[in-house]
Amino acid sequence: MPTLRPLACALLVALTASLTSPVSLAAKKKPAARKPAATAAAAACKDLYADANKGWLTANPMPESGAISALGQLNARALxxxxxxxxxxxxxxxxxxxxLLGDFWASGLDEAAVEADGAAPIAPLLKRIDAIRSSKDIAPAIAALHQVGIPVVFGFNADLDLRDLDRHLGYFVQGGLGLPDPAYYTRTDADTRALMARYADYMRKILRLTGVPDAEIETQTAFALDVEKRIAEASRPLSELRDPRRNFAPVATAGLxxxxxxxxxxxxxxxxxxxxxxxxxxxxxxxxRLDAMLGQLKPAQWQAYLRWRVGDAMAPYLSRPWRETAFEFRxxxxxxxxxxxxxWQxxxxxxxxxAGPMLGRQYTAAYLPDATRAQAGQIADQVRQALRQAIEQGELLQGSAKAEALKKLDALTIEIGAPAREPEVSLQPMGRGSFGSNMLIAATWRHRLEMRRIGKGNAGRRWDVLPQQPALAYDxxxxxxxxxAAMLQLPVFDPSMPAGHPYGAFGALVGHELSHAIDAIGRHVDADGTVRDWWSREDAERWQRKADAVAAFYDRLPYPGLPDTRVxxxxxxxENMADMAGLTMAHAALKSHVTPLENATLRSFYIGWAQLWAQQVSSDEARLRAAQDVRAPGLWRANAPAMQQADFATAFGCKPGAPMVxxxxARIEIF
Incomplete structure (x- = not known):
């Protein structure tokens, strides 16, 4: 099946991770706008988050485990x-x-047809594997499976060319394993041995479903597992794959x-x-090592491995025994x-x-009005200009770094809704008879689209998120x-809300993301797209002092729901620095473009920001997040940035000494 592009994902600084929490409320209709009522000043001055979200928190009680959130509900609504x-x-x-999409959908919902279809969709693939007779037949079979979106033995994908970020290069990378970490195959601790035993049992079940007789199951399982162990032993640890530069080594194709x-x-x-x-x-x-393995191992062993990989990759799209077997392990x-x-999900x-790009185009046409797109674009550009002015007039970046930051912000583009380029629709007719076959047809189309990007100067035309998935990201x-397109709805954006609300919610998220263009992340790519550090040592030192102050401020904040634990x-x-910067830039844009700026508008601005972060997090989930999450809990994402602004106290009439003042x-200003 189509895979992610790790380098491009590393260069996409996105909000999408905030939208992955489990949700219990998936509204089928557009929710009523949460209009900011006349907020009691004393309540907001004590805790903006609790006051702005009191209705939501009452309507969404704490789950027994996991979490629910306003942004998670946005994701559920998009589904x-x-x-x-x-x-x-x-x-x-x-x-x-x-x-095409309607037939694809119908074939998947027709569970009786899926059950009757059994393993028929993968029969041609298994037949191709069965036809392997010698070592020379193995490589063509590997290539054929890659063509239908089932990467075996290794990975091959289109990703950014670090020599020229406007083009794609083909990347040969490690892969071909059924487990996510090569270390599983080599560790010898008791927990890993137990997991590997369950994995081997899963392999047996899948191979049996592909038609391997009981008398051959143990042999075939051992064959397939041995191939994966050999691949794993030759693979690098995951920790060595995190730096994109270590995964970039151009070579000529002529001698391969x-x-x-x-x-x-x-x-x-x-x-x-x-x-x-x-x-x-x-x-x-x-x-x-892989090349040697193709010559050393018998064709029968490769047949077992390839049969297993096909069955494992396609199991979620076949009949119930396949799906249940895959779900139990994976x-x-x-x-x-x-x-x-x-x-349906x-x-x-x-x-x-x-077929995500195809659905994305239809989703955008249906759910993103032109007026909403235009208004969002206008606010985003105003926030960009506010950030530019802050850099130009401020002292955080100086000399050549300031000039480069301004150049980068001037060159920055804003793309809203869906990619400008239409996805090619050239699938063979799908029909409604076989969901598994339709999956292979669509996966083949998607793989072909990816491969066609290689060698072309069109990297900037594609997105690494789908329009129907809520995301706001700096690339x-x-x-x-x-x-x-999916991002432009409540709680992020709604044209019917009071004037300050879109700035406080959408505008502040835009400011958060745009700050990454020129911060400690953005410093590594200049305005021309060259990968280099354009900060001076003095710029880095000034930034570090700001960073240390922010870290110290959040270190003092109690973690919600966890006694004796702090952020x-x-x-x-x-992420805290980006939150602070984002709210500041959105506030500056609001003051410049909404006149007269009344206190009611300011209140709706801060309430719009706070309502983004409404969440209910169980204690077990909170413990995990406190140790691992790079974002602060919702309470402090809402309150801490607002506390840095003098206009917050003005808007709500807060007196000196109030908890939010x-x-x-003591205030921290990023830019």
Whole structure:
């Protein structure tokens, strides 16, 4: 199935992680706007978060485990909107894309047909594997599986070329494993041995479902597991893969066929439709080892491995025995999930994986009015200008760093709704007869789209998020702000809200993301897209002093729901700085463009900000977040940045000494 592009993801500084918390409320209709009522000054001055969200907190009681949040509910609402769209496409499609999506959707919802289909969708793939007779047949089979979105033995994807961030390069990377970490295959502690025993049992079950006779199950399982162990032993630890620069090593494609004769990498590239003269192979030792393995291991062993990988990859899209077997290991054992999502959501997830760009275009047309897009774009540009003015007039960045920051902000683009370029719709007719077959058809299309990006100067035309998924992100590689269509609804953006609300919610999120263009993250890519550090040592020292002050401030804050625990200011520092900067820039944009600026407008500004972070987090989840989450809890995401602004006290008539009012010399200003 299509895979993520790790380098591009590393360069996409996004809000999407805030939207992944489990939710218990998935509104099917647009919720009524939460209009800021006349807030009692004393209540807001004591705790803005609690006062702004009192209605939400009452309506959404604490879950027994996990968490619910206003942004999580936004994500759930976007899923329901997609479901509504697909139901309509299934009944009355208006164009080719809607017909394809409607048929895909219908085939997945027809559980009787899915059960009757059994393993038929993967029969052609298994037949291809069964036809392997010699070592020379293995590499073409590997290439064929990559073509349908099932990467085996290794990974190959289109990712950013670090020499020129406007183009894509083909990356040969490690992969081909059924477990997420190569260390699972080599560790010998008791917990890992227990996990590996359950993994081997899962392999047996999948191989049996693919048609392996009981008499051969143990042999086939041992064959497949041995291949994965060999791959894992030759792979790098995950910790060594985090730095994109260590995964970038351009080599000429001309000699790959001779260098890796058994893998036939020249023929592999041709099969994927890639004709570029350069690819990246950052770990040639791994590929040399893989190449040797193709010649050393018997074809029967490779057949067992490939059969297993096909069955594992496709199990979620086949009949109930396949799905339940896969869920038990992958979701229950590995992820701790106890119940599968409803069938419609499983089908929707599959469609987004294989045909997400196509659905995104339809979603944007249905749910993003032109007026909303225009208003959001206007506010985003005003916040950008406010940040530019703050840098120009401030002293945090000086000399060449200030000049580069201003140049970068001037060049920054804002893209709202969906990518400007239409996704190509050239799928073969799907029909409603076989969901698993449709999944392979769509995955083949998506893989072909990815491969066509390699070698072309169009990297800036694609997004690494889908329009139907709520996200607001700064793309460091291409110096642009991306706002998806799904993001532009409550609690983030609604044109019917009072004038201050869109600035406090959407505008502050924009400011948060744009601050990353010129902060300790953005300093590593300049305005021309060159990867270099454009700060001076003095600029870095001034920034570090600000960072230390922010960390110290948050270190003093109690963690909600956890007695004797405080926020980890160092862990959350960078996101806290972006929150402070974002609210400040949105406030500056509001003051410049909304006149006269009355206290009621200011109150709606701060309430809009606070309502973004409404959440109920159980104690077990809070303990995990306190130790791992790089974002502060919702209470302090709302309150701490507002406490830094003198206008907060003005808006709510707070008296000196109120909990939300800091002394002027205690406030922190980022830019």
């Amino acid at each position: 329901e909107q997609q479901r509504t769209l697909l139901d309509g496409f299934m009944r009355a499609p208006q164009n080719e894309a809607q017909k 066929g001779k260098q890796y004769r058994n893998l036939q990498l020249d023929a592999f590239l041709k099969a994927q439709g890639v004709s570029d003269d350069t690819v990246s192979i950052a770990d040639p030792a791994l590929f040399s 979701n229950n054992v590995l992820l701790g999930q106890h119940a599968a999502p409803p069938r 499983q089908v929707l997830d599959a469609i987004n994986l294989a 460091l590689a291409h110096n642009r702000l991306i706002v998806t 980890n200011g160092t862990l959350t520092r960078d 800091l002394k002027p010399d």
